[in-house]
Amino acid sequence: MRNNESRLYIGLMSGTSMDGVDAALVDFSKQKPHVAGIESAQIAIDLRASLMALNSSGADELHTAALAANALMRLYAQAVNALLAKTGLKPQDIRAIGAHGQTVRHRPQMFDGTGYTIQLCNPSLLAELTGIDVVADLRSRDVAAGGQGAPLAPFFHRAWFAQESTVGVLNIGGISNLTVLQSDGNTLGFDCGPGNALMDFWIHKHGGQSFDAGGAWGAGGQIISALLEQMLEEPYFALPYPKSTGRDLFNPEWLAKHLANFADAKPQDIQRTLLELTASSIATCASSYEKQSNQTLKELIVCGGGAFNTALMQRLQALLPETNVISSAQRGLPPQDVEAVAFAWLAKQCVERVALPLTSVTGARGARILGGIYPA
Structure with a gap:
């Protein structure tokens, strides 16, 4: 029999970097969530290629999308079953899974005034495959209510990272997004621009690597100011x-357009410039908030893959000298785990019918319950 009183949830996230699936088992029985287990699974090259291709129009998209979704669910189930085996739990011990899915199109408020977001x-x-209730489709209700559908993690960020002073939480995945946890209890959140997406694309094209480890290759280049x-x-x-934004805008085609007049530029210098683009767009967002609010971000807590890019972290600190730029690991949650834990938390809010105050973060017309429940 399923334990409907269970406070154990699993969050599943495959972000815009499309490098893998992160799964987090979270215990919400205490005042502060406790991460009871973490698992990850790599996305196979052919599945990643299909997901990447679906970011733009192509032949037989519906067929490709349906099969890609099935393959991704099998990978999700693999991560869930590994978590259960590692922790000695059974499916009936878990209240629900929060499954983000893979974003392939994100066009809120466009075309007909409502737009859409597709995970x-x-x-x-x-x-x-798992025998566990699933909470999914967590973004579309926000879009239906006039919101951007993203970012959603800021609501979890407040539950985990809030302090007495105003602090920022910066997630650097394929796209970068900033949460501002104001000291008065209000929460803001928005996408800054490209995170790792363009840098990952460029080093894969010129070095065959999935990412620039530590930002070392980019750090060795020169910024092309023009x-x-x-x-x-x-x-x-x-x-x-x-x-909010996504790969619909910041993609290889966008980059190619800007590189048209820089055909003689060294690839390493372009990588350095892309690193600076990410750092500059983030710093501009943070500085703009400080000017508009007349508040200083005492701390910027960085999560996502970008937290491991040493060169990027150093540039952020240099561009924001009055702010202490740190990894989320220093606040009790490893950078690669934050978003998976966030979607476990969001699943809990859906199951408990908690309406989130979306307006200040996404621009939605009011508080809404996000997600749909698919019973095991």
Whole structure:
């Protein structure tokens, strides 16, 4: 029999970097969540290629998307079953899984005024494979209510990272997003721009690597000032928050357009410029908030893959000298685990019918319960 009083949830996240699946088992029985187990699984090259291709129009998209969603659910189930085996738990011990799915299109408020956001997911298959209730489709209700559908993690960030002073939580995945946890209890959140997506693409193209370890290759190059200035003229950077973006905008085609006049540039110098683009767009977001609010971010807590990019972390500290830039590990949660834990937390809010106050983060018309429940 399922334990409907269980406070154990599993969060599953495959982010815009598309490098793997992170799974977190979280115990919410105490005042502060406790991470009881972590598991990860790599996304196979062919599945990653399919997911990447679905970021833009192509042949037989519906067929490709359906099969990619099925394959991703099998990977999700693999991570869940590994967690259960590691912790000695059974499916009936878990209240629910929070499954993010893989974002392949994100166009809120566009075309017809409502727009859409698509996370590839087959929650029915995941429930079938794991024997656990699944909470999925966590973004579309926000979009239906006039919101951006992203970011959603800020609500969890407050539960875990809030302090007496105003602090920022910065997630650097494929896209970078900033949460501001104000000392008065209010929460803001918005996407800054590209995180690792363009840097990962460039080093894979020129070095065959999935990412620039520690930012070492980029750090050895020189900033191409004219290219950086041209890229920073992208209108998205000047939009007021709340705002969100994704690979629909910051993708290889966007980069190719900006590189058209820099054919003789050294690849390593372009990597250094892309690193500076990420750092500069983040620092501009943080500085703009400080100017508008007349508040200083005492601390910037960094999570996601970008927290392991030493060169990027150093540039953020240099650009934000009055802010202490640290890894989320220094606040009790490893950078690679934050988003998976966040989606376990979001699943709990859905199961308990908690409406989240979305307006200040996504621009939605009011508080809404996010997600749909797919029973095992």
